[in-house]
Amino acid sequence: xxxxxxxxxxxEHALAWKIARSPDCERLWTAPGNPGTAELGENVPIPAxxxxxxxxxxxxxxxxLVVVGPEDxxxxxxxxxxxxAGIAAFGPSAAAAELEASKAFCKxxxxxxxxPTASYRVYKDLNPAVSYLEGGARYPLVVKASGLAAGKGxxxxxxxxxxxxxxxAMLEDGVHGEAGRTVLIEEFLQGPEASAFALTDGRxxxxxxxxxxHKQLLDGGRGPNTGGMGAISPNPTVSQRxxxxxxxxxxxPTVHGLNHEGRRFRGILFAGLKLxxxxxxxxxxxxxxxxxxxxxxxMRLRSDxxxxxxxxxxxxxxxxEAPEWDLRPAVTVVLASGGYPGEYPKGIPIQxxxxxxxxxxxxxxxxxxxRDGDGRLVTAGGRVLAVTALGEDLPQARERAYAAADRIRxxxxxxxxxxxxxxxxxxxxxx
Ligand code: AMP
Ligand code: GLY
Numbered sequence: 030x031x032x033x034x035x036x037x038x039x040x041e042h043a044l045a046w047k048i049a050r051s052p053d054c055e056r057l058w059t060a061p062g063n064p065g066t067a068e069l070g071e072n073v074p075i076p077a078x079x080x081x082x083x084x085x086x087x088x089x090x091x092x093x094l095v096v097v098g099p100e101d102x103x104x105x106x107x108x109x110x111x112x113x114a115g116i117a118a119f120g121p122s123a124a125a126a127e128l129e130a131s132k133a134f135c136k137x138x139x140x141x142x143x144x145p146t147a148s149y150r151v152y153k154d155l156n157p158a159v160s161y162l163e164g165g166a167r168y169p170l171v172v173k174a175s176g177l178a179a180g181k182g183x184x185x186x187x188x189x190x191x192x193x194x195x196x197x198a199m200l201e202d203g204v205h206g207e208a209g210r211t212v213l214i215e216e217f218l219q220g221p222e223a224s225a226f227a228l229t230d231g232r233x234x235x236x237x238x239x240x241x242x243h244k245q246l247l248d249g250g251r252g253p254n255t256g257g258m259g260a261i262s263p264n265p266t267v268s269q270r271x272x273x274x275x276x277x278x279x280x281x282p283t284v285h286g287l288n289h290e291g292r293r294f295r296g297i298l299f300a301g302l303k304l305x306x307x308x309x310x311x312x313x314x315x316x317x318x319x320x321x322x323x324x325x326x327x328m329r330l331r332s333d334x335x336x337x338x339x340x341x342x343x344x345x346x347x348x349x350e351a352p353e354w355d356l357r358p359a360v361t362v363v364l365a366s367g368g369y370p371g372e373y374p375k376g377i378p379i380q381x382x383x384x385x386x387x388x389x390x391x392x393x394x395x396x397x398x399x400r401d402g403d404g405r406l407v408t409a410g411g412r413v414l415a416v417t418a419l420g421e422d423l424p425q426a427r428e429r430a431y432a433a434a435d436r437i438r439x440x441x442x443x444x445x446x447x448x449x450x451x452x453x454x455x456x457x458x459x460x
Contacts, residue, residue, distance in 0.1 A: 030335065033087050034059045034066070035077050035107065036098025039363075039396035039415040040320035043327040044098060044334075045069045046392060051335040060086065064406060065395030077102050080110050087116045094119060094339055097296075100317050104130040104177065108296075117342040121316050125287055125294040129316045132213055133175045139311055142286030144279055146311040147171070147216040147303075155200045161214065162192045171215040174199050176208025181254070181370075185217065218303040218310055221266050224319055225300045226326065227280045228337050230346040231293035234284055235337070236276050238329055238354050239264040240322045241452060246370065248447040255370045256412060258363045259448030261423070262325040265455045266304065275302065275309050283314065295341050324394050324417045325359040360426040360449050361417040362434045366397065367441020369411035374441065376401065377408045381437045390419045391433055408439055423449055423456065 030053050034045055042065035049057050049069040057070030060083055066072060075082045078101050087095050095111050097103055097120035106123035120126075127134045139146045152158035172195040174182030182205050186192035192214070199209035222244075226237040240262035246252035267275075279300055287294045299315035299322075318326070327334070332352035340346045366373035378401075382393060394417060397410015416434040420426030427449050434444060 030054060030093040030339070031056045031091060032058070032335070033073075033083070033090070033092045033095045034062075034098065035083060035095065035102055037061050037063050037066075037077065038098065038320050039394040039412060040318050040323040041098040042066050042394040042396070043324040043392075043415075043417075044096060044318070046394070047327045047330065047334045048096070048338075051333045053333070053335050058086075058090070058092075063395050064398050064400055078105060080105060080107050083107060084110045084114050084116070087111060088114055092116060094335075094342060096120070096338055098317060100126065100129050100177065100315065103296075103316055117339070119338040119342045120296040121294050122292070124292040126316045127292070128283075128287070128294070128314045130177055131175055132173055132313065133211055135314055136213065138283065138286055138290070142282045144282050144286070144311060145308060147218050149213050149215040151175070152196070152200070152212050152214065153210065155197065158196045158200065158212065158214065159193055162189050162196065166192070166214070167216075168192075169217040171217055172196055172199070173213040173215060174205040174209035175211035175213060176205070178205040178208045181205070182208060183254070218305050218312070220303045220305040222312070223264055223267050223271075223302045223304055223309070224322055225275045225280065225302060226318065226322065227276075227284075227298050228296075228341055228346065229284050229298055230295050230341045230344045231284060231288050232344070233346040234276070234280055234298075235346060235349070235351055236272065236280060237326055238262050239267040239272065240319075240325050241266070242319060242322055243445060243448055246443075246445075248445050253370055255365070257319065257321050258365065258445045259361055260319070260321045260325045261358060261360050261426075261449040261452055262322070262329055263358060265452050265459070271304060271309060275300065279309060279311060295344070297341075320396075321361045321363055321415045324361040324392075324415045328359040328392065328417050328419055329355045329357070331355055355419060357419045357421060358423045358426045359417060359419050360423070360430045361394075361415045362430045362444055362448050363412050364414045364416065364434060364437060364439075365412050365443045366408050366410070367443055369443060373411055375407070375409050377439050377441065379406045379408060379413070379437065379439045382406060382414075385433050385436055391429060392417045393433065393437070413439070413442075423453055
């Protein structure tokens with residue numbers, strides 16, 4: 030098959046790494062890709078959101094399957110465009126991608142199809158929102174921008190003053206632009222967080238292995254939220270019983286609900302969850318692989334990924350068996366630029382990557398990297414690299430990932446030292 034992968038992050042490098050190893054992969058292009066994907070196929074200098082040029086390229090090159098990594102082109106309708114052009118694509122239509130692009134829409138779907146989630150109210154105007162915050166509201170509560178705000182549109186508020194500030198910033202000052210012109214005020218849910226992923230063609234679903242993101246910048250879950258500073262798989266806080274509940278109460282009714290409403294979902298459904306005392310509840314849905322969750326999942330996936338991607342696109346998932354997984358745990362540690370998730374410099378030389386022996390058990394996935402005029406690898410984004418390792422057990426996977434991470438140097442390099450540590454305590458508690 031001739032494959033075009035869309036995107037340029039660590040997630041896409043991990044997908045490219047997995048796809049390139051498929052015996053069915055004849056050619057692989059990545060648009061626009063990064064220096065990591067360039068080593069696995071050919072990068073095409075087309076931005077992920079240039080729907081016209083991506084569609085034209087796929088047609089010219091007789092691409093058999095387009096795999097879309099990030100949410101922006103999905104929300105903009107890339108898959109619809111490709112389908113109109115007769116090109117198979119992995120990823121949801123714009124109508125189904127609204128599940129991530131609009132939190133207000135997502136909530137409506139959840140409520141209509143009785144999927145457990147936090148109770149909420151939606152506001153477009155400041156005054157009624159403030160009356161609620163000063164009247165019936167219970168604290169803490171959560172204020173959210175409804176639209177895509179790059180993971181930054183969520184504020185947890187301890188009291189009415191903080192909530193008023195958050196709502197005013199979104200509705201009046203427009204800090205998140207259009208994305209924040211509608212806000213949700215949500216009940217605060219207690220419990221550990223978990224992410225759940227399932228492949229689906231809109232009818233059949235195949236849940237993937239469990240994993241856990243580490244969203245905050247600093248050790249111990251302190252500091253600002255980021256796109257994700259590291260991940261582990263499996264996630265020991267998610268029992269088999271919880272997995273069954275997630276599948277039955279959350280993933281299946283959501284997929285079937287969307288289908289019922291004429292928004293058939295094909296691609297990967299990513300549920301952000303809280304494991305509350307009353308069972309798993311949805312925080313949000315995403316319509317793509319998580320980054321860096323994808324990196325640990327791809328390391329552990331033993332089966333060929335390509336047949337699954339193709340079957341999701343073509344509506345043939347029912348014909349496939351569940352994939353095989355490496356039983357060993359995987360850990361990924363993100364190396365970020367100094368200053369991330371705020372302002373950070375770019376163009377800083379990255380040293381030591383060449384000396385690392387990469388293979389089945391260790392991969393350094395590239396994200397915010399580029400090559401300068403002399404061909405040297407330099408930083409180009411907030412999250413720069415995701416050092417990913419498998420180990421016989423979690424301590425060994427952590428040791429391998431951190432040993433490799435420590436050999437990579439660039440000025441300002443920022444990482445968490447505790448990826449997987451909370452999971453280790455959970456495991457020790459269970460032993
Ligand atoms: P979201 O982008 O909606 O996943 O929110 C980002 C983060 O905010 C989540 O990962 C949670 O840590 C936190 N959060 C969001 N909504 C809630 C909620 N209703 N209760 C507790 N924490 C929340
Ligand atoms: N790591 C969380 C995300 O990709 O949204």
